[in-house]
Amino acid sequence: MTMLSPQLAGEAPRNPLLGLLGQALRNPSVLVGGFIVAAIVGMAIAAPLLGTVDPVRIDPAVRLRPPSDLAWFGTDLFGRDVYSRVVYGARSSLLVGLSVAAFATAFGVLIGLVGGYFRAVDIVVMRVMDGLMAIPTFLLAIALVSLTRASIGTVVLALTIPEIPRVVRLVRSVVLTVREEPYVEAAISVGTPTPLILLRHILPSTIAPLLVLGTYVCAQAILVEAALSFLGSGLPPEIPSWGNMISEGRTFFQVTPRLVFLPSLFLALTVLGINLLGDGLRDTLDPRIAKRM
């Protein structure tokens, strides 16, 4: 019998998913968004090294001072260093955003995979998801905070619950298409156990759309956390967060607008970066849109 070699001899074997990521890195909005996000993350991690002082140290002697060599962004109502609070605030915002994105994705993927693959489970799961989607984020957060106590955990929980159904719907729709693919049937007919089929043959198809949705969930969570803190139902006031800072600065907005302005600027910049990253990823990872480019 004749030997046939693959048609593209010489080309190194390449994982299609890695190829897509390489392509994504050539997209300008992925690059710009990625740069902004990386800078903010770097700032949050390296906060103690960036010339900051203790962000919660109160010094009534230097209340509401304008920016100077000692305090680059000035001080607030309690004499705390605004610059240090902004830098440390990135920690809370990112912590909330990333945890919500991670938890929502993890639970959503699990529920979506099982629901999409087993039709009997699906009917029940989707009704529960419909119910969850009817819960307003803010009311849930306010209720949880008043029931328990304001903490990062409560806020993350309150923000994660309403996001789960969105992830479930996305994963389920991918599973519904992929489970009909002949390669899944082929895996069934070579006796691959169902959990492995889900893991090996179905889960990888959900990664690209999840990456995109994850960025939106993250950006959304950061904004909602700030809004909750502004309303007083978010993080406890002793934790420096951008939402808390805006809330506290509101009273003196006429006199010292920078107290609202500076944290808002960083908040907007972070959300912009994450959204740019998500948009760019969608453009390169979603074949329907990528083909049109």
Place this chain on the structure above:
Amino acid sequence: MNARAPIVELRNLCVPLPLGGDRRHAVDGVSLSVSQGEIVCVVGESGSGKSVTAQAIMGLLPKLFARPAGAILFDGEDLLQASTQRMRSLRGREIGMIFQEPMTALNPVHTVGAQIDEVLRAHLSRPSAERFVRVVKAMEEVGLPDPERLYHAFPHQLSGGQRQRVLIAAALILEPRLLIADEPTTALDVTTQAQILKQIRDLQRSRGMGVLFITHDIGVVAEIADRVVVMKSGKVVESGDVTRILTAPEADYTRMLIAAVPTLEAARPAEPVPGPLALTVRDIAKTYSVRSAFGGTREVTALKPTSLTLHRGETIGVIGESGSGKSTLARCITRLIEPSSGEAALLGESGGKPFRRRIQIVFQDPYRSLNPRRTVGQSIIEGPMNFGMPKAEAWNKARELMVLVGLEPAALNRYPHQFSGGQRQRISIARALAMEPEILVADEAVSALDVSVQAQVLKLIDDVQKRFDLAILFITHDLRVAAQICDRILVMHRGELVEEGSVRAVFSSPAHAYTRRLLDSIPGKRMAAAA
């Protein structure tokens, strides 16, 4: 040759491929012409540049192609120099086109009548009552039943053949002088294909138009062509009168193409020595219940109770058109779907091997039956490892199987997209064989392949059957392929087994009316008679 002036003449047409393609030109120096009142068939395998040629004539080349060189003379006017506006007025009015996929070429949210009417609206300004009469007349001409009612039907309410008729009506309503048909019958069942081919032929005769007919099927060529142009890798290999090409081809490639077309002659001995019994299927049936919004349920029978037996070393062909229940039968037997009643029992020495090891399936679509994110090696070893084979041993086995199916073992680390369709089908066969099955179910396993590749894969299936004494259930819509590889044949029609017998018996004296109709519809019987 033809003395009449050509309607369209291609002179040295070159369409460059974008950089990084497997060759520099999609179409490389093609010259051909179509005169009034003749059907010119362009025949070639996938990648031969035949569709790109058609698109170039219509001025519908996808944007990734650079500007073509050469000339396309339509009535002496070079279409390559024509403005976009000029092309738009030529399309539909002077040149009509029909496509392969009648499912996707129609817009699902408009009625078919409105879609035919769109051609009239684009080119003429006439009152709507007058256009309606004309559309109905055109629908009548292409043989659509009850055109006034069908005018208001949506595409999904029509059968594949009817949709293709709608497209033909739309292409011909302005009486163009040239019709370009790009594989118009490839997606259709063989009996529908015969009707559509006859329809195109009749319309062409009555109107005296020229037809450029693109196909991969030599049988269709024999059925319809006056002249033939054979293309390979963007070049014209041979062209000439249809009888000359089919009976005395000059080029090796043409000879190979004609030889690769399976004939209806039974290839296997009439009285095979049956091996031990491998599979008995007793009254297996599948009904789906469709629940309507108002609580009622409607039963749809996909497969009526069917029984069959299969021996080791034997191949049974299950033939039938789309919707005949043949794939449902294959899926019920392999338990990819649960049958509603009846059972399939594997017999013979099992050695305690579980069901999934003993019966394996090869699917139709070589582009979707391998997970694109896993190397072919990972796909092949998955089955044996599921049943506890150590990894190193499974890889050794995969290497042996690659050699067996005619591929280099080194290619195990590659991904499916790096292989051609025929190579992927070989990999699918290797994956099935890795389980050391007793029964192989091939569900349209060669239907998506070019004829020359099809012949190679059929030979491979034949080889592995002998080597492993496999019992094969071969599902196909192509009677010619069935004749090549099967010992016995089951004919299915609307979920029911209508005829069963040896290949010779079924093909020489078909008992059921439907089998006779199937056999009559096979394209290229003229060719078999001439040869």
